[in-house]
Structure formats: C-alpha cells, structure tokens
Amino acid sequence: MENKLPDMRAWIYDALCAVILKGTYSNLYLKDHLDELPENQRPLATRIFYGTIQNWGLCDYVISKHTDRTPDPKIRILLAMTIYQIIFLKKIPDYAAVDAAVKLAHKRFRKASGYVNGVLRSVLRDKVKLPSDTLERLSVRYSIPLWLIRLWENHYGLEKAEQMAKTSNAVLPVYVRRNPRRIGEEEFFADPEIEQMDADMGRFTGSSAARHPFYRQGRMSVQDPGSFEIVKFLDVQDGESVLDVCAAPGTKSMAIAERLDSGAVDASDVHEHRVELIKTDARRLHLKNVHASVRDARDLSDAGLYDRILCDVPCTGYGVLARKPDIKLKLKPETLDSLLPLQAEILEEAAAHLKPDGKLVYSTCTLDRKENEKQVEKFLDSHPDWQLEEEQTVFPDETRNGFYMARLSRREQSKAADDGMKQIVQPEE
Numbered sequence: 001m002e003n004k005l006p007d008m009r010a011w012i013y014d015a016l017c018a019v020i021l022k023g024t025y026s027n028l029y030l031k032d033h034l035d036e037l038p039e040n041q042r043p044l045a046t047r048i049f050y051g052t053i054q055n056w057g058l059c060d061y062v063i064s065k066h067t068d069r070t071p072d073p074k075i076r077i078l079l080a081m082t083i084y085q086i087i088f089l090k091k092i093p094d095y096a097a098v099d100a101a102v103k104l105a106h107k108r109f110r111k112a113s114g115y116v117n118g119v120l121r122s123v124l125r126d127k128v129k130l131p132s133d134t135l136e137r138l139s140v141r142y143s144i145p146l147w148l149i150r151l152w153e154n155h156y157g158l159e160k161a162e163q164m165a166k167t168s169n170a171v172l173p174v175y176v177r178r179n180p181r182r183i184g185e186e187e188f189f190a191d192p193e194i195e196q197m198d199a200d201m202g203r204f205t206g207s208s209a210a211r212h213p214f215y216r217q218g219r220m221s222v223q224d225p226g227s228f229e230i231v232k233f234l235d236v237q238d239g240e241s242v243l244d245v246c247a248a249p250g251t252k253s254m255a256i257a258e259r260l261d262s263g264a265v266d267a268s269d270v271h272e273h274r275v276e277l278i279k280t281d282a283r284r285l286h287l288k289n290v291h292a293s294v295r296d297a298r299d300l301s302d303a304g305l306y307d308r309i310l311c312d313v314p315c316t317g318y319g320v321l322a323r324k325p326d327i328k329l330k331l332k333p334e335t336l337d338s339l340l341p342l343q344a345e346i347l348e349e350a351a352a353h354l355k356p357d358g359k360l361v362y363s364t365c366t367l368d369r370k371e372n373e374k375q376v377e378k379f380l381d382s383h384p385d386w387q388l389e390e391e392q393t394v395f396p397d398e399t400r401n402g403f404y405m406a407r408l409s410r411r412e413q414s415k416a417a418d419d420g421m422k423q424i425v426q427p428e429e
C-alpha cells in the first residue's frame with residue numbers, strides 16, 4: 001500500500017521554504033499544516049522548524065565557512081535545517097541527519113545532491129570557530145544582527161544584551177489566563193494540565209491549549225505573563241471606561257474586560273481583518289463589554305473621554321523574539337526607527353481623550369530606549385501638565401517575553417484647571 005504520510009524532513013523543508021522564501025507566518029503555517037504529520041512526529045518537526053528559524057544566522061555562518069559558493073536559497077534552507085540538527089539535537093545521530101538531507105536533495109534538486117553531501121560532510125569533519133570579538137560572537141551565536149547587539153549593549157549594557165540575545169532562542173512555556181467570569185480559581189487549577197502561578201495565571205503543560213475544553217468554553221486564554229503585567233499596570237477599577245487604541249488581536253482588551261463587573265472596553269485597531277479577531281475572541285469569552293471597531297489611532301476625533309487608555313503601540317518587537325522567531329528573519333537596520341513617528345502620534349492623539357483623573361499606559365513589546373523611555377520623555381517635554389507615575393522594563397528571559405510600560409497622568413494643578421467651573425467667578429449683580 002502506498003504511504004500517504006509525508007516524509008517528516010520533506011515536510012519541514014517545505015514549511016521553512018514557505019516562511020523564509022514566501023514570508024508566511026510560522027505560527028499560521030503550523031496551524032494549517034502540522035496535522036499532516038503523524039502525531040508522534042509533530043513535536044520533533046516543530047522543534048526543527050522553529051529551531052532552524054531561531055538559529056538561521058548561526059546556520060548560515062556555518063554554511064559560509066564550508067563553501068565558497070553562495071548556495072541557491074532552497075539549498076541553503078536544506079543545509080541550514082540539517083546543520084541545526086547537527087549542532088543542537090543530540091538525539092539525532094549526525095549521519096542520519098546528513099543522509100536524510102542528501103536523499104531529499106536527490107529528490108528535489110537531483111544535480112545538487114553531491115554539493116549538499118560535500119558541504120554537510122565538511123561540517124561534520126571540521127568544527128567552526130565563533131568570532132573572538134565579544135559582540136560579534138554574540139551576534140553569530142544567537143543569530144542576532146551585529147547592529148542590534150550593539151544597540152542593546154549601548155542601551156542596556158553587555159550583560160542584558162547577552163541575556164536578550166540568548167533568550168531569543170528560548171523555548172518558552174505556554175501560559176494561560178483564567179476568565180474569572182466563567183470559572184473559579186479552584187476548578188481552574190484543579191485541571192492536571194494547568195500549574196498555578198497566581199490567582200489568574202497558570203503554566204499550561206498539555207499539548208495544545210487551543211484544543212483544551214476550557215479554551216473552547218471561553219474559560220481560558222493564552223497570554224504571556226509579561227503581557228498580563230501591562231494589564232495589571234493599567235490599574236483599571238470596576239465601573240471605569242477603557243479605551244484600547246491598538247487592540248488587535250485583543251489579548252489585553254479581553255483580560256481587562258473579564259475583570260470588570262461594570263464598565264466597558266472600546267477596543268479599536270486600524271486593520272479591519274484584525275478587528276475581526278477581537279470580535280471573535282470577545283464572543284468566545286462571552287464578553288459583552290468589549291466594543292470592537294476599526295479606527296486609526298492617529299485620529300480619534302469620534303471618541304469621548306475615558307478613565308483608562310492603553311496605547312500598546314506597534315513596535316519592533318525585540319522583546320518577543322522567542323515566541324515570534326520570524327521577526328529575527330526580517331531584522332533590518334533601516335526598520336529600526338521607522339515606527340517612532342507613528343508611536344508618537346498615537347500617544348499624542350490618545351492623551352487628548354483621557355479624563356482629568358484618568359491614567360494612560362504607553363506600552364511596547366520591544367527593548368529599544370528610543371521606542372520606550374525616549375518616546376515618553378518627548379511626550380512629557382511637550383506636555384508639562386502631565387507626569388510619569390511609573391515605568392517598568394521587563395527583560396525577556398527563559399520564562400517570558402520582554403515589555404516596556406509607562407503609566408502617565410495629568411498633574412494635580414492641570415486636573416483642577418480642566419474642571420472649568422471652579423475657575424469661574426460669577427459677575428456681581
């Protein structure tokens with residue numbers, strides 16, 4: 001009988017071609033295609049797939065040391081995924097990884113199989129030395145471009161730069177957030193696949209959170225603890241009105257709305273298809289207090305005043321590289337400062353919609369002072385009636401993503417000035 005199951009390495013190779021050559025998002029590719037593999041092959045295939053993406057720069061460096069030719073992009077992918085296995089996967093014998101690659105090369109691009117064999121045999125024979133310069137070594141070892149390692153060292157010091165580079169390759173745990181409206185703490189954490197961290201968050205130890213009954217029943221969501229910190233930092237009180245101006249896919253909006261008995265969240269985003277994600281998730285979680293709409297945060301002229309505003313602005317995403325390894329493939333120095341004007345405009349526009357006593361949180365999932373501290377400093381310089389209540393940088397580590405958050409409010413004096421009637425003196429009769 002003909003075997004209809006795909007060869008695992010051919011499957012991984014096709015998956016990497018889709019991500020690296022066509023720009024398909026890795027998580028979406030897995031969502032649509034992982035079940036083509038037998039269940040017992042999925043964890044290893046996922047590891048090799050993500051591992052190759054995370055270590056793309058290192059694998060490419062090794063290739064460059066073993067061949068004078070620039071390989072065809074497809075052959076480079078096959079070489080890289082095999083080198084990843086040779087360097088990192090102790091359980092796979094080197095010869096097995098190389099044989100599988102040569103067989104696949106023979107099937108897919110017959111003529112080049114000799115070249116693939118030659119490069120890989122050379123990799124097995126001679127170990128590659130990493131550069132001796134510290135920053136260059138970090139750059140190659142963790143597949144982060146040198147300009148970004150330099151930026152991190154410059155902004156946060158060498159130790160933190162190394163931590164960020166290292167954890168960009170971490171395999172982070174999956175965390176789940178309890179929906180307190182639909183399930184009590186005791187029942188939630190009695191589930192054998194959820195390890196309790198605090199009253200709301202747990203570590204998910206099962207194979208798929210999205211297939212867990214609690215997820216389908218709207219009793220839990222997937223969220224990184226660093227992202228949930230931003231929600232807590234916004235400090236929303238029951239009954240308050242909340243505006244989330246860059247809300248899609250809605251993770252933080254949902255976390256806020258679940259914790260309100262009264263009060264509502266206006267969750268808007270500029271991309272229509274992403275606003276659909278907010279609506280779908282609000283339905284799944286049975287949240288009627290989330291109002292999703294398409295809106296450019298640079299023009300909120302149709303919005304009123306709010307008690308709490310969240311500006312979770314688009315950013316370079318250097319804090320979430322471990323969970324979104326595709327970002328590593330697209331890192332380019334020219335994109336570095338490209339979002340600064342948009343972030344500043346969003347903050348400026350949103351601030352005009354805060355009630356006098358309200359609080360606004362500006363947050364990013366990146367580690368870059370220009371997008372974080374400097375952005376807030378610039379805002380405060382041009383708004384002397386505002387103050388920084390608190391700011392926090394959460395560095396990514398082996399357990400979670402990295403984030404920046406700053407809570408801003410108006411100063412006491414300006415609150416009084418905003419309350420116009422107190423300043424009016426009645427004319428004498």
Ligand SMILES: C[S@@+](CC[C@H](N)C(=O)[O-])C[C@H]1O[C@@H](n2cnc3c(N)ncnc32)[C@H](O)[C@@H]1O
Nearest residue numbers: 246247248249250251252269270296297312314
């Ligand atoms: C960091 S993500 C937000 C994540 C979201 N807060 C959550 O917790 O699920 C940034 C969002 O900003 C949106 N965005 C980009 N430019 C925008 C603009 N001009 N106005 C509103 N949203 C924008 C993007 O579509 C993206 O969904």
